[in-house]
Amino acid sequence: MGTFIGIACLVLIVVLVIYIIGVSGLDKVESKFRNESSGIDTYLWDIQHRLKKAAAVLEKYNVDTSEIKDPQELGLGMPVSLQMMKFTEYSTKMENLAAVDRTAFSEEDKQELDKYDSELEALRVELIGESVKHNKAVNAYNSRIATFPYSFVAKRKRKEPKGIFVYTMKNTDGI
Numbered sequence: 001m002g003t004f005i006g007i008a009c010l011v012l013i014v015v016l017v018i019y020i021i022g023v024s025g026l027d028k029v030e031s032k033f034r035n036e037s038s039g040i041d042t043y044l045w046d047i048q049h050r051l052k053k054a055a056a057v058l059e060k061y062n063v064d065t066s067e068i069k070d071p072q073e074l075g076l077g078m079p080v081s082l083q084m085m086k087f088t089e090y091s092t093k094m095e096n097l098a099a100v101d102r103t104a105f106s107e108e109d110k111q112e113l114d115k116y117d118s119e120l121e122a123l124r125v126e127l128i129g130e131s132v133k134h135n136k137a138v139n140a141y142n143s144r145i146a147t148f149p150y151s152f153v154a155k156r157k158r159k160e161p162k163g164i165f166v167y168t169m170k171n172t173d174g175i
Contacts, residue, residue: 022149048070052069
């Protein structure tokens with residue numbers, strides 16, 4: 001009888017250790033996923049802010065800025081689907097900003113808008129780079145929750161696979 005209790009305690013300890021390892025590993029990849037996702041939010045906010053500032057310059061010349069600035073405020077912790085939608089929308093808004101005829105603008109305002117154009121393009125490129133890091137974190141998370149013992153913990157904590165950040169690039173070659 002004493003041997004049976006000893007074996008039962010040993011099995012319980014092993015199960016607890018496996019569970020603790022599972023929780024720890026799952027928390028680690030989920031934290032990394034959340035950090036990478038918040039990086040995308042930050043870049044989107046920066047893009048929105050610069051579009052708004054560029055629109056303020058355009059409004060001095062009575063240019064309709066409805067196709068350039070975003071009237072909605074962004075929040076952190078957006079779902080990936082909303083991040084992708086906003087990035088696509090902002091890419092179009094950046095193209096609209098670059099296409100504005102600036103011949104009647106003062107030299108100072110032209111330079112300011114050129115500065116915003118280059119800053120926005122740099123942010124767009126950085127956001128694409130950030131999305132690669134995000135997608136790696138998502139793949140690590142999804143792989144982790146699919147393997148034992150993490151899958152057991154993930155099911156108990158109702159963790160679901162996360163979506164990757166995808167975007168479409170326009171073909172600028174006309175092909």
